[in-house]
Amino acid sequence: MSSPPAAKPAAAKPAAAKPAPAAAKPAPAAAKPAAAAAKPAAAKPAAKPAAKPAAKPAAKPGVAKPGVAKTPAGEPATDEVEPKDVEVDATEKKSRVQLTAVLGINISQARCATHLKQNLGDEKVEAEIKELRKSVKAAESPELKAELKATIAEKSKVLVRISSETPIAEAVIWDSAVKGLIRHGMEMATAGDRKIVEVSHLHDGSPMDLVDYPLFNRCAIWAEYDPLVEDELKKERAVLNKTAKDAREAKKQTEDAVAAAKPPKPGKPKAAPKPDPDADEDDVASDEHTKITFNTYVELALKSVKLDEPFKSMRVSNRVREYLSELIAQGIARQAMLAKIIVRRVMGVRTMNEDHVKAVVHVLMADAGRTLEQIESVTSQIDNTLAIYHDHLKSEKVKKTMAFDDEKKADISRRKRETELDRKKKQAELAGRRAIEAAQKAKDLTAETAVLEPIVLAEKAAATAAAEKAAAEEAAAEVVAAAEVAA
DSSP states (O other): OOOOGGGGGGGTSOGGGOOHHHHHSOOOGGGHHHHHTTSOTTTSOSHHHHHOGGGSOSOOTTTSOTTOOBOTTSOBSSSOOOGGGOOOOGGGSOOOOOHHHHHTOSSOHHHHHHHHHHHHOOHHHHHHHHHHHHHHHHOOOHHHHHHHHHHHHHHHTTSOEEOTTHHHHHHHHHHHHHHHHHHHHHHHHHHTTOSEEOHHHHHSSOGGGSTTGGGTTTSHHHHTOOHHHHHHHHHHHHHHHHHHHHHHHHHHHHHHHHHHHSOOOSSOOOOOOOOOTTOOTTSSOOSOOOSSOOHHHHHHHHHHHTTSGGGTTOEEOHHHHHHHHHHHHHHHHHHHHHHHIIIIIIIOOSEEOHHHHHHHHHHHHHHTTOOHHHHHHHHHHHHHHHHHHHHHHHHHHHHHHHHSOHHHHHHHHHHHHHHHHHHHHHHHHHHHHHHHHHHHHHHHHHHHHHHHHHHHHHHHHHHHHHHHHHHHHHHHHHHHHHHHHHO
């Protein structure tokens, strides 16, 4: 089908003079570029879109409303556009703000929580609870379900839980400790005229002068450090790194060859990734990060330290990242063990909170001879960061509340009241059971008292009578003795 003749004078005649053909029925695909050219010249010149009609398909299923002509650039020929036709740019989407950025730390509190749970848990008890929960689902009798749930509740008392503030306190501690240790290593490397920081630099000089030193000095990876073993490991890593680098280069060459053999796709070419000016073979974190290591967060702490003027040109080996990651993991395990003693045996509670973390820090630093001012310099960081955390929670809650309409707010309030009612009912039920148990216990104690009291009174009367008899006999003996002396 040939293009309509009306397309020729389109540049001289605005589309407003003849809008009916576009809205009356869907234009054929071949006629769309010509119809699109009928847009007023003030909005977009007709010659420019017609020069490159292949930049974007004229028809896009699911985007344009049927019967509305579109320009080659994808813009409707009329001003009427349905809301679903408007696409939101990806850059306009709300970006998620990490809590570490809000708190001003680099070590992830979520990763600290993972390690705390691993070291505070009891695998045997947790496995038993897991099986009991399966049995609860399979049980048909309400009595059996209640019995199994009571068993689960009893076994759960052995496990130590953590509050939301606990991992934040741990993250604050290790963020400070790692940064201090990195600065020390960079200072030692600079003193030795070295540009790359190795694990040996962390141990050089006087690391014991660091305020946080008592928190990690007895961790196995630090206490058992051997320079010879570290040198051997360094050589092995160098060989592995070279092999991995050669494999990456070979893979890249293969991918480039395959990409060059393929015909280029129409459309906007992808922008080349911007090179990182700080990237270096010895200054790039290993890709072998898992969900339990701190390598990524040590890397963030490292970049934070390198913002300081003396350390901007310093490079750090991957081994240092791995070493510090393991040091944090072992330090958290050690603190969790000590906190568990305080939580269960001293305090007699089930939840570990930030005060228990500060207590462990206080004990370790005081045992190492740190002054009260030095101890408070560490614990005050926890208090300050937690204050920021609580302010953040309040602000987020306010934002969330303001974003809701009246109907949504009413629905949230209703659900809160329902939750509160359920909680109160459970508390009332528990209080009732305890009252029944207390009444039965009082009844048993009364019965035991009724049986025991006559026996105790009889024994007490017998003991009094015996004492009086013994006193009388002693007095009589004294009288006889005095008479004998007088005679």
